[in-house]
Amino acid sequence: MSVLTAEELHAALSLRDLADPAQGPHAIQLIVDSIRTELGQAWPYTEIWTRRDHPVVPLADNYDNLGYAADAVTREERYTRYASAGTVLRSHTSAMIPPALRELADSSAASDVLMICAGICYRRDSVDWQHTGTPHQLDLWRLSRNVTLGEPELEAMIATLVATVLPGQTYRTVPAVHPYTIHGRQIDVLLDDQWIEIGECGVAAPAVLRRAGLDERWTGLAMGPGLDRLLMLRKGIRDIRLLRSTDPRVAGQMLDLSAYKSVSSMPPVRRDLSLVVGPDADTSPEALGDKVRDALGADADAAELLEILGETSYDELPPAARDRLRLEPGQRNVLVRLILRPVDRTLTAAEANALRDKVYRALHEGPVLELIGG
Incomplete structure (x- = not known):
């Protein structure tokens, strides 16, 4: 246990x-x-x-x-x-x-x-x-x-x-x-x-x-x-992370039940990840979401969305892609879209890439690492 x-x-x-x-x-x-x-x-x-x-x-x-x-x-x-x-x-x-x-x-x-x-x-x-x-x-x-x-x-x-x-x-x-x-x-x-x-x-x-x-x-x-x-x-709130926001423009609205008035939103940062996972890996949204939160730690609230775009088995993947990923029989290639958008600040490209790489390392099980944060 x-x-x-x-x-x-x-x-x-x-x-x-x-x-x-x-x-x-x-x-x-x-x-x-x-x-x-x-x-x-x-x-x-x-x-x-x-x-x-x-x-x-x-x-x-x-x-x-x-x-x-x-x-x-x-x-x-x-x-x-x-x-x-x-x-x-x-x-x-x-x-x-x-x-x-x-x-x-x-x-x-x-x-x-x-x-x-x-x-x-x-x-x-x-x-x-x-x-x-x-x-x-x-x-x-x-x-x-x-x-x-x-x-x-x-x-x-x-x-x-x-x-x-x-x-x-x-x-x-x-x-x-x-x-x-x-x-x-x-x-x-x-x-x-x-x-x-x-x-x-x-x-x-x-x-x-x-x-x-x-x-x-x-x-x-x-x-x-x-x-x-x-x-x-x-x-009328469409983002659960706002309930814990420390931005005064948001936090002040979490003290009553009146309609929420949107504040200027930060631009989203999209990162698509190509992952290798094992035959027994749990790729449910709940399991991946939990790994993402653990990987990001104090920055977990920067993740606005984690979406599975597709999943391809070893047999369905073209040989060239298998070779690039060093995919083994039984393994799968999972494409995931990660949207990063903190509710209270704008991410720099370097910050977004560092967070993306943390998520990638937590979810990827293959021998080839495709990191972009340096």
Whole structure:
């Protein structure tokens, strides 16, 4: 098992959690507050519990106690960041739910509770305008032993969420499977002509509730919207990196929910990379995105987009190209486009080339290096 080094863990934990008021104000917190207020009014007899746990959580609470199978692919190191053999950097705020459920099971007084868990999460993800390896998520779980909670109540909860954060927006739900829900759904909102996922939800799986010690009288609803995505759609932001920008012209607009006003954008720098990868190399956008972020380190936010243009096997490649790349049977040639554009400064050609070469070295597995930075 690959475990994060002390330096890697420190770097991850040093990143500001935009959902935490103790780390400074941010509009993401206003999204959480508005949802809390509206659901509180919709369910006036429901007690509200707000939970904020440390990002390093037991492996069992991140997976086992939420119903994930022992062989679930998401447990693999390419998707999960292990802090130790038994702990991980939470991959979702749902990791805060099992301890909250156990607390509820130990409470003799509570009978109808809305659990609100917001915070930063740590994932392997692609590089584009919607995705980041450190997203912010909100878990909303309502549990009751007084009211039977099912699909009608779930539909009302979805409608309240969208009306509160994205009033007037067109939305849909499509079936989705989660280990911690039944009747699972994905919630999408229409942006221009594209459906954008804003979260997933479902009726809380009885097995998850029973495992926490809640008996058969308890039913529940589970919802996990993405806070970055909600804020971007609310304000009209088309670049997730802007949410963390330190440019005063941008950062000042991250303190309210009014429409975002574009500031002068920096010119993009395009670099196309011809890579050699092995037969077992994972070339998914998530895997490559994670390698790019690791390679760039403190400059990770300079990467605006990583796009796979094409992939050619050894047998399909012309002999001259094989010879130039020294491609071996079983290896593949992958063409990747890297767009570099920091949100707060313009890159010089030399800086762009140096960043390009860092990405190239991280992704290329062949013996011939085609570096351009000197």
